[in-house]
Amino acid sequence: MKAKKKVVTSGDVRITAYKPTARTKRRETVRAIKSAIVPITPVSPAAQRARIETGGAAVADLGTTPVGRPTLAERAALDRIDVSVDLAPARGLRLPNPIMVASGTFGYGVEYGEVVDVQKLGGICCKGTTLRPRIGNPPPRVTETPGGMLNSIGLQNPGVAAVIEKYGPIWQGWDVPVIVNVAGESIDDYVEVVRRLDGLPGVAGIELNISCPNVGKGGLQFAIDRDAARSVTAAVRRATELPLLVKLSPNVADVRPIAKAIEDAGADAICAINTLSGLAVSPDRTRAFLGNTFGGLSGPAIKPVALRVVYEVAQVVSIPIIGIGGVTSLDDVLDFMACGAVAVQIGTAIFADPELPVHLADELRSECLRRGLESYRPLVGTALPKRAGAPSVKGVEYRP
Amino acid sequence: MRLVAAQLVESRQILPGQWLQSFHAPELATGSRAGQFVHVRTGDYSGLVLRRPFSINTADPATGTVTLHFRTVGRGTEWLTRLREGETLDMLGPLGRPFEVDPRSRNLLLIAGGLGMAGVRMLADEAVRDGRQVTILFGALDASHVYPSSLLPDEVEYVVATDDGSLGHRGYVTELLPEYEAWADQAFACGPQPMLARLARLAAGRRERLGVAKLGRKRGGGKTDPAGSVAARRKAFLQVSMEQTMGCAVGACLGCAVMGVDGPLRVCREGPVFAADEIAWEPVS
Numbered sequence: 001m002k003a004k005k006k007v008v009t010s011g012d013v014r015i016t017a018y019k020p021t022a023r024t025k026r027r028e029t030v031r032a033i034k035s036a037i038v039p040i041t042p043v044s045p046a047a048q049r050a051r052i053e054t055g056g057a058a059v060a061d062l063g064t065t066p067v068g069r070p071t072l073a074e075r076a077a078l079d080r081i082d083v084s085v086d087l088a089p090a091r092g093l094r095l096p097n098p099i100m101v102a103s104g105t106f107g108y109g110v111e112y113g114e115v116v117d118v119q120k121l122g123g124i125c126c127k128g129t130t131l132r133p134r135i136g137n138p139p140p141r142v143t144e145t146p147g148g149m150l151n152s153i154g155l156q157n158p159g160v161a162a163v164i165e166k167y168g169p170i171w172q173g174w175d176v177p178v179i180v181n182v183a184g185e186s187i188d189d190y191v192e193v194v195r196r197l198d199g200l201p202g203v204a205g206i207e208l209n210i211s212c213p214n215v216g217k218g219g220l221q222f223a224i225d226r227d228a229a230r231s232v233t234a235a236v237r238r239a240t241e242l243p244l245l246v247k248l249s250p251n252v253a254d255v256r257p258i259a260k261a262i263e264d265a266g267a268d269a270i271c272a273i274n275t276l277s278g279l280a281v282s283p284d285r286t287r288a289f290l291g292n293t294f295g296g297l298s299g300p301a302i303k304p305v306a307l308r309v310v311y312e313v314a315q316v317v318s319i320p321i322i323g324i325g326g327v328t329s330l331d332d333v334l335d336f337m338a339c340g341a342v343a344v345q346i347g348t349a350i351f352a353d354p355e356l357p358v359h360l361a362d363e364l365r366s367e368c369l370r371r372g373l374e375s376y377r378p379l380v381g382t383a384l385p386k387r388a389g390a391p392s393v394k395g396v397e398y399r400p
Numbered sequence: 401m402r403l404v405a406a407q408l409v410e411s412r413q414i415l416p417g418q419w420l421q422s423f424h425a426p427e428l429a430t431g432s433r434a435g436q437f438v439h440v441r442t443g444d445y446s447g448l449v450l451r452r453p454f455s456i457n458t459a460d461p462a463t464g465t466v467t468l469h470f471r472t473v474g475r476g477t478e479w480l481t482r483l484r485e486g487e488t489l490d491m492l493g494p495l496g497r498p499f500e501v502d503p504r505s506r507n508l509l510l511i512a513g514g515l516g517m518a519g520v521r522m523l524a525d526e527a528v529r530d531g532r533q534v535t536i537l538f539g540a541l542d543a544s545h546v547y548p549s550s551l552l553p554d555e556v557e558y559v560v561a562t563d564d565g566s567l568g569h570r571g572y573v574t575e576l577l578p579e580y581e582a583w584a585d586q587a588f589a590c591g592p593q594p595m596l597a598r599l600a601r602l603a604a605g606r607r608e609r610l611g612v613a614k615l616g617r618k619r620g621g622g623k624t625d626p627a628g629s630v631a632a633r634r635k636a637f638l639q640v641s642m643e644q645t646m647g648c649a650v651g652a653c654l655g656c657a658v659m660g661v662d663g664p665l666r667v668c669r670e671g672p673v674f675a676a677d678e679i680a681w682e683p684v685s
């Protein structure tokens with residue numbers, strides 16, 4: 001076969017090449033490095049953290065620090081530490097550890113399969129599931145923001161029937177508890193989805209996403225309306241004996257009466273928080289960046305808000321609380337626990353570090369060992385006010 | 401797909417604001433196909449929470465290296481340019497579906513707009529290796545943004561268009577398509593969405609204009625392959641590599657959707673390469 005010669009339609013294209021200085025010198029360095037390349041060892045969590053804390057300065061350590069493997073005795077001591085937790089003591093929703101993955105960031109648990117050992121997770125909250133299939137919002141749907149990201153997926157999902165058919169059998173074979181995140185536009189929607197999930201092997205619990213517009217109430221979100229939150233929780237409660245988690249929205253003036261109403265309506269646990277409403281502008285500033293205009297803010301940027309909500313809710317309810325929002329490290333996990341959370345969910349941080357949830361479960365064990373604790377329970381609620389009696393739920397305190 | 405520690409071997413600015421970096425990552429170098437991408441973690445200094453997707457520009461199994469070609473557009477890419485040789489980068493990959501070349505195609509037309517060269521560059525290597533004829537049509541703003549021919553395999557024909565005519569054809573690269581559409585068995589494009597939309601419209605009318613039989617039609621066959629299948633893509637005249645902002649890059653978050661004719665498609669999973677007729681193109685102005 002006759003190869004075509006490289007031709008350029010006009011001029012010498014090489015004049016356009018931007019010539020870096022000291023190219024030959026660089027070449028020599030490159031050659032030296034190439035010959036010095038050593039097999040890459042796994043990166044220890046400590047090196048990863050060092051890299052984050054030093055803003056990348058420690059990046060050269062990556063790949064050279066071997067994972068500090070615990071000795072057999074250390075391993076045995078770690079294994080004796082009980083990090084399991086029951087999120088629904090009345091019905092039974094025992095997680096092997098309190099580090100879960102948040103809805104919408106981990107698909108149906110299968111997508112990260114080759115990278116993450118899902119069996120080592122505390123629990124999986126799957127993508128929001130609705131009665132009928134939804135095609136979601138117009139693109140673009142995600143964008144990075146300072147210390148976080150905005151998303152407007154619009155609850156794209158194939159509908160509950162397809163989810164059950166496709167993933168039910170897979171979940172059934174897993175030890176890790178799968179909690180199905182349920183969304184709807186009316187109470188009947190929620191109830192119908194939950195009915196279909198009830199009794200299905202492989203479904204360990206339900207997480208109600210009530211940050212959805214309630215069509216029956218003119219599009220007002222269930223999550224911001226105490227009566228609607230109460231009604232939907234109560235209706236779902238009647239429809240299933242599955243452990244029931246309800247996920248709060250932070251986009252409300254006072255979250256406490258809503259949390260209390262949800263507890264009274266029979267929820268087994270409360271998850272806090274869902275994303276904060278936000279907006280990003282397109283690069284040319286002629287419109288909003290996201291196809292849906294508004295998006296939900298998540299990531300480290302929302303952690304203080306999430307901590308505040310957990311802190312407030314912990315003082316008005318007695319059911320377990322699962323903290324969500326900006327968890328990227330063991331310190332974040334411990335912060336949420338100090339504010340009253342018994343477990344956490346990790347969302348956005350998975351995108352950067354898919355192995356983070358599994359590592360954090362190990363780090364939590366090590367932390368307990370270091371502090372001489374047999375379980376992490378003494379770490380829960382340590383930052384809550386020490387006085388007796390819950391503060392007023394009337395919202396009279398200073399709120400900026 | 402796996403997490404790979406890729407060690408920087410060489411980094412240089414090949415055009416103003418555009419960098420070519422070479423990494424030692426044998427798993428990626430041997431396991432990747434043209435069209436696939438990696439999701440790169442940046443140093444998390446004050447909160448870059450997302451990885452950055454980059455096309456695998458070239459992959460060389462012999463030396464175990466892959467290259468990435470990118471433009472500095474923000475803090476993440478700027479951080480990348482400051483990476484020093486010998487340092488490692490956390491890459492997730494290879495991800496996505498590759499270009500599908502029909503085994504019978506002899507003449508491949510690669511069409512790239514600006515940074516889109518990174519999307520089709522590796523296909524040139526694969527095609528040359530497989531003994532196919534390759535022509536690259538490349539469009540840029542002006543001569544100073546034209547991809548250096550010295551970085552292309554010797555065997556390819558390289559045709560340039562610039563908006564201001566400072567090098568090659570004056571005008572859009574899409575205007576060069578009619579000249580090559582009869583010669584080409586298949587075309588593969590990467591670049592800005594309006595360019596791809598224009599190409600898709602041109603490609604849709606090609607069979608009528610040329611009066612050619614549908615590539616890959618079987619005798620007596622009325623059977624059509626499901627949209628998005630490897631077989632259907634192989635038969636498509638035009639395949640495009642799409643870009644979208646991403647979260648997970650593994651199909652979990654649905655953040656990278658583009659609108660397809662049958663509903664949303666995930667660029668990271670069903671793509672980034674699509675047959676042009678899978679996409680619901682926005683009307684071109």
Ligand SMILES: Cc1cc2nc3c(=O)[nH]c(=O)nc-3n(C[C@H](O)[C@H](O)[C@H](O)COP(=O)(O)O)c2cc1C
Pocket residue numbers: 102103104105127128151153155181209247273274275297298299300302324325326327345346347348349647653655
């Ligand atoms: C891309 C994306 C999709 C999400 N989808 C859902 C969803 O379907 N249902 C839901 O209850 N929460 C959803 N969330 C919210 C997360 O579950 C979580 O509450 C939030 O992101 C805060 O946690 P993080 O800061 O760790 O990400 C989504 C978040 C992201 C980033």
Ligand code: FES
Pocket residue numbers: 645646647648649650651652653654655656657666667668669
């Ligand atoms: S980026 Fe998450 S599905 Fe494609």
